[in-house]
Amino acid sequence: MGKMRWKIAWVLFLSTATNYISRQSFSVLSPMIAAQYHLTHTGLAKILGAFQISYAIAWLIGGLVLDSVGSRIGLAVAATWWSVMNILTGLASSVFGFACCRFMLGLGEGFNWPGASKVVAEWFPSEERSIAVAIFDSGSSAGGALAALVIPLVALALGWRWAFAVSGLLGFVWVAVWLRTYHPLERHPRVTREEVALIKQGRDAEPSPSDLGVVRWLRLSKDRKLWGVVLGRALTDPVWWFYVFWLPQYLSDARGFSLKRISLFAWMPFVAADIGNFSGGWVSSYCIRKGMSAASARKAVCAVSCLPILAGIPAAVVHNEYYALTLICVALWGFASWSTMGLTLPSDLFPQEVVGSVTGLSGLAAGLVGAGFTLLVGLIVDRFSYRPAFISAGLMPILATVLLYLFIRQPAEASIR
DSSP: OOSHHHHHHHHHHHHHHHHHHHHHHHHHHHHHHHHHHTOOHHHHHHHHHHHHHHHHHHHHHHHHHHHHHOHHHHHHHHHHHHHHHHHHHTTOOSHHHHHHHHHHHHHHHTTHHHHHHHHHHHHOOHHHHHHHHHHHHHHHHHHHHHHHHHHHHHHHHHOHHHHHHHHHHHHHHHHHHHHHHOOOGGGOTTOOHHHHHHHHTTOOOOOOGGGSHHHHHHHHHTOHHHHHHHHHHHHHHHHHHHHHHHHHHHHHHTTOOOHHHHHHHTTHHHHHHHHHHHHHHHHHHHHHHTTOOHHHHHHHHHHHHHHHHTTHHHHTTOSOHHHHHHHHHHHHHHHHHHHHHHHHHHHHHSOHHHHHHHHHHHHHHHHHHHHHHHHHHHHHHHHSOSHHHHHHHHHHHHHHHHHHHHHOOOOGGGOOO
């Protein structure tokens, strides 16, 4: 049936990986930077929060822009922007300077997920979408692991400013690969007719003119499924931000890890998250092939995924650092499985013409709540410890899953055979 759609999925994986390498550069280097400039946890939280606020805004703007100009040009421009901004971070020397650079970085990086979700909705039939989402979303784990492993070594060898330059240059390489590989489905020069026919099976009908513009958004705002997706992601993404942004600093503060030791161990939770991406995607696809509706399969995986996420709670209290890392790995495995479902649901529940916008709105909510949670963690750690943050990160996905079941209810006849 052709393999072009899978090639595109793996190019999206590379996009997410380079995105995360740029994003994680500051988090991985934060122990070194904080020591040099005497930054408090509250100061670090302001820098990280600046990124999350612009990132959240970019999710919404990105969805709208990509629905208008298309994914090919939109993602290429976004990757170029975030690569330049990451390189410029190496010139900063204060909380304000770092915050400005990270804010500008977020404006570009927020385009990646709405764009990737839109491409998946365009190029994949329903039963394959969760696997495609798992592929591109696993780039976040792979990028985070590579950043944790390689960036400290570059900083120790060349200095931390050069680490930002090296990670930023990767985005330009990806842009060249993207422009060569991706074209819209109807105009792609290397896709087969059989693959196009397979992709179009089960497609939603084209929206009528009354479903466009403001009317479309008024209709969507009354849809319970939209708010299920938005609230679900708003209560789970902060968990990821907590582990991604604060793990290197936590290992340095609470476990006494040096930068070199962080390089040796901090990549492991990201590998666990990679496994979670694919295990969640595979299980939900298997359930759909057995006759379960797409929404029911996704929600069931979310419910089961809450159990391993709870492992993050005892991670803050065990005395052995290796036990703590193991528990964090289990928690991120569960989160990544949940996250894959959350990113797949918009393409299951809405026409492809609005998938980018719906994904962007959910990303806006998740980013704003995540920014607030990041700032709260900084204040809590300065005054108390990391333990309340670990407890909150373990419990929030349970509430998110309850809301999914309350707001997203598919009729039995919606089952995808």
